[in-house]
Amino acid sequence: MDVNCCKRYCYNFCPCFKHRKSEVDYKYLGERWPEITDAPDPTLIIWNNLGIDQCSRCIRGFLIYLVLFVVVVLGFVGIVFAYNY
Numbered sequence: 001m002d003v004n005c006c007k008r009y010c011y012n013f014c015p016c017f018k019h020r021k022s023e024v025d026y027k028y029l030g031e032r033w034p035e036i037t038d039a040p041d042p043t044l045i046i047w048n049n050l051g052i053d054q055c056s057r058c059i060r061g062f063l064i065y066l067v068l069f070v071v072v073v074l075g076f077v078g079i080v081f082a083y084n085y
Contacts, residue, residue: 049057
């Protein structure tokens with residue numbers, strides 16, 4: 001990834017560098033130049049969650065919200081019942 005944006009432009013669009021285009025073609029991923037970013041700090045990663053897939057997390061989240069909804073509805077019904085009593 002040691003090709004800067006000026007060289008990429010010249011290799012792709014300037015006629016005088018067309019013969020050197022193959023030097024950067026293999027570095028493209030899906031016709032896009034990959035962007036390199038810094039990795040997150042290892043202390044910010046929740047290492048215990050790496051073994052849990054996305055479907056399992058989704059089901060857990062749904063169950064948590066379902067239980068929360070039931071508790072809120074029961075609390076509301078309890079308050080209305082107590083108010084009317």
